[in-house]
Amino acid sequence: MNTPNMHLYILAAPLLSAFAVNLLGRVSRAWIGPLILAALGFSTFGALLTLLRVLRDGAYRYTVGNWQAPYGIELVIDPLSALMLLLVSSVALLATCSALKSVQNELPGREHLFFTLYMILVAGLLGLVQTGDAFNLYVLLEITAITTYGLIAMGPDRAPLASFNYIIMGSIGACFYLLGVGYLYILTGTLNMADIAGILPGLNAPAAVATAFAFLMVGLWVKMALFPLHVWLPNAYSQAPTGAGVMIAPLMTKVTVYLMIRVMFSIFSPGYEFIQHAGVQSLIVWAASLAILCASSLALAQRDLRRMLTYILVAEVAYMVGGVWLANGTGMTGAILHIVNDAMMTLCLFLAAAAILYRTGSLEFDRLHGLYRRMPLTMAAFTVGALSMIGVPPTCGFFSKWYLILGAVRAGHWEFMTALLISSLINAVLFFRILELAYFQPVAGLQATTQQGSGEAPLPMLSPLLISAIALLALGFGCGPLIENVIRLALPPGFAP
Amino acid sequence: MDQLLSEIVAKYNYWIYVVLMMIGFYAMIGKRNLVKKLLGMNIFQTAIILFYVSIGGKRGAGIPIVDKHAVMLHGVDASRILNPLPHVLMLTAIVVSVSVTGVALAIMIRIHRKFGTLEEDEILEKIGQ
Amino acid sequence: MKLLQERTRDRLAGEDLIVRTAVRLLVPFIQLFGLYVIVHGHYSPGGGFQGGVILGSSFILLALAFDLRTSLRFLSVRVNAVLSNVGVLIYTGVALLCALAGGLFLDYSALDRILPLGPVAWRSMGIFLVELGVGIAVMCIMASLFWDLGSGGEMDEGL
Numbered sequence: 108m109n110t111p112n113m114h115l116y117i118l119a120a121p122l123l124s125a126f127a128v129n130l131l132g133r134v135s136r137a138w139i140g141p142l143i144l145a146a147l148g149f150s151t152f153g154a155l156l157t158l159l160r161v162l163r164d165g166a167y168r169y170t171v172g173n174w175q176a177p178y179g180i181e182l183v184i185d186p187l188s189a190l191m192l193l194l195v196s197s198v199a200l201l202a203t204c205s206a207l208k209s210v211q212n213e214l215p216g217r218e219h220l221f222f223t224l225y226m227i228l229v230a231g232l233l234g235l236v237q238t239g240d241a242f243n244l245y246v247l248l249e250i251t252a253i254t255t256y257g258l259i260a261m262g263p264d265r266a267p268l269a270s271f272n273y274i275i276m277g278s279i280g281a282c283f284y285l286l287g288v289g290y291l292y293i294l295t296g297t298l299n300m301a302d303i304a305g306i307l308p309g310l311n312a313p314a315a316v317a318t319a320f321a322f323l324m325v326g327l328w329v330k331m332a333l334f335p336l337h338v339w340l341p342n343a344y345s346q347a348p349t350g351a352g353v354m355i356a357p358l359m360t361k362v363t364v365y366l367m368i369r370v371m372f373s374i375f376s377p378g379y380e381f382i383q384h385a386g387v388q389s390l391i392v393w394a395a396s397l398a399i400l401c402a403s404s405l406a407l408a409q410r411d412l413r414r415m416l417t418y419i420l421v422a423e424v425a426y427m428v429g430g431v432w433l434a435n436g437t438g439m440t441g442a443i444l445h446i447v448n449d450a451m452m453t454l455c456l457f458l459a460a461a462a463i464l465y466r467t468g469s470l471e472f473d474r475l476h477g478l479y480r481r482m483p484l485t486m487a488a489f490t491v492g493a494l495s496m497i498g499v500p501p502t503c504g505f506f507s508k509w510y511l512i513l514g515a516v517r518a519g520h521w522e523f524m525t526a527l528l529i530s531s532l533i534n535a536v537l538f539f540r541i542l543e544l545a546y547f548q549p550v551a552g553l554q555a556t557t558q559q560g561s562g563e564a565p566l567p568m569l570s571p572l573l574i575s576a577i578a579l580l581a582l583g584f585g586c587g588p589l590i591e592n593v594i595r596l597a598l599p600p601g602f603a604p
Numbered sequence: 605m606d607q608l609l610s611e612i613v614a615k616y617n618y619w620i621y622v623v624l625m626m627i628g629f630y631a632m633i634g635k636r637n638l639v640k641k642l643l644g645m646n647i648f649q650t651a652i653i654l655f656y657v658s659i660g661g662k663r664g665a666g667i668p669i670v671d672k673h674a675v676m677l678h679g680v681d682a683s684r685i686l687n688p689l690p691h692v693l694m695l696t697a698i699v700v701s702v703s704v705t706g707v708a709l710a711i712m713i714r715i716h717r718k719f720g721t722l723e724e725d726e727i728l729e730k731i732g733q
Numbered sequence: 734m735k736l737l738q739e740r741t742r743d744r745l746a747g748e749d750l751i752v753r754t755a756v757r758l759l760v761p762f763i764q765l766f767g768l769y770v771i772v773h774g775h776y777s778p779g780g781g782f783q784g785g786v787i788l789g790s791s792f793i794l795l796a797l798a799f800d801l802r803t804s805l806r807f808l809s810v811r812v813n814a815v816l817s818n819v820g821v822l823i824y825t826g827v828a829l830l831c832a833l834a835g836g837l838f839l840d841y842s843a844l845d846r847i848l849p850l851g852p853v854a855w856r857s858m859g860i861f862l863v864e865l866g867v868g869i870a871v872m873c874i875m876a877s878l879f880w881d882l883g884s885g886g887e888m889d890e891g892l
Binding site: 242245246249253256257260264265267268270271274275278279281282285286289292293298 | 629632633638641645648649652655656659690693696697700703704707708710711712714715718727731
């Protein structure tokens, strides 16, 4: 199993299954589930093998079509991208088990169309985390975006309008990114990331390089919904079909944060961002702190569980952006660890919300009374996810927040540390409110149930939820080895955790 | 003053692209009709495509289509041929633009069927009711 | 303007004899040109997407000059759905085949082990297979986009 093409087999499996699902799903619906789960299972297994191989043999580069760089497209498999491959494929696998059930409930008769878009999205995400070519990144970014537009628009009521607003904002972000790549191409004449990194320091065009960097950053910030560019996210993610939400919410913004890290460290060098433009660096950390406070405050005002989770998601993105821009190794370790942890936490919480929606039909707070008595396992997993969001040891959320706070202290950015602590308190308020409603309030008399009956969530939706809750604890206990063996290798040279 | 004027006149194509981009950007954000927003997005993307294509231009250069046998006999002088790489990159960008337009138009049909109108303020009014 | 509105209301627009005859004569040549553009993509301006759009536009022209059902008669909805998937499967299948045959993804010289024509000749001609897949997929998608958007999803009449 040591073929050099393994990381592309990981990408090819979901892509082929997408079109197989489209063809065979028209004939009979029973083909869809086994095909998708087999493809994603293969991808997860392959990603694990790739990660082990990279840790053993070191990073490697792969030229598609055997055209040498800089003429051909190059893929980069280093510890960070192998970690992201494993993260994306395992989160997709867990989300799909739940999505199969909720799509059957919400979009009967159209599952083959839904899952075609879904699997192309997974293939696009898997490609995004491996690419080493700036324009290939744009193409894959747009592939993931277009499938997301389609998936969100399949929702009920106001979902098409939310998706249209997402189209406008997402296209602005992607076009800004394209402009930035255009500037880089004018300056360096090549599109390969490593090649650009080699040519940029020797150039004498500071304004043009700064403009290119600004366009790239703003484009990616619009795509990852950094406050105040986040306006599209709450509507889009909370009105998407449940099966789409459990997959898009954990992954899309985190992969975009990974892309920002790639652009900052593989195209431009840390010296360029942190030393030459130190004013910009502190400005962005201040902006991230403000973003955390505003997004957390907006989350307090929500009355619907999924909308509240989307605002918390916006705050988490600001954690990661601030952590990377802190300019020391501890902050960066915290940010990369937070990518992994936040994907798992968001997956756990959105899976719990999907299970609750399946059984009770609504996620408003006043319908959540006494839910513990009806769905004990779901609420137990939700509790673990909530504790992780707040940052309680030994769940994984504590450790990434610890590194972020330590990085802020070491860098002297007290405002970022204050914002993180206040945000943890606000998260505590948000989640304890729900836990109090679910655990301690009596079951309301007119509790409506959907035609799916009452009781615990069905097994296909419950098992990924429990697995992700256990994974939160496992990531918490195992974060030491994770940082030592993987994340330490992902930091740029000269930075230590 | 003289240098400023020569800057503007010599790089007139870039100024045109900037104007086009701003028109498209304003339409995307400032207009309230969904079709006008979509057209603004198209104008914005077209301006970026034109920007890329103009990168490949060289003074006195010809189009990048050469005769195979002439090249095998005489060789090729790269400075007399336009750079075809940005053209090829923009083919991909055009495909992306067409796809996004297609998805957006399909979404607008659904919105129209549900709300009966394509003006954003009227739709928000109907949602609020 | 009023005449145009009346004719559209009575569904007389687009049913002119000259337009119908001209389109009936032109469509085979348009499709031939589209195939030419696909095949010459690796060597001169053209390629999968461009040729596919030309092929798709021939069906759109039929729908505009006659009516939607005529266009659907020549490329039915089911064939369209199957062919668009087959097109992308050809692309990904060729890439996978190159990898399984021992080379890297999309490394056409590895196909030499399946059909011995020489690795250099394969690298020059292998891209044609991929362009073919792309052309088929784009043709189906372009026609399907026009049918869906023009008829609001019902595929009976519209524009």
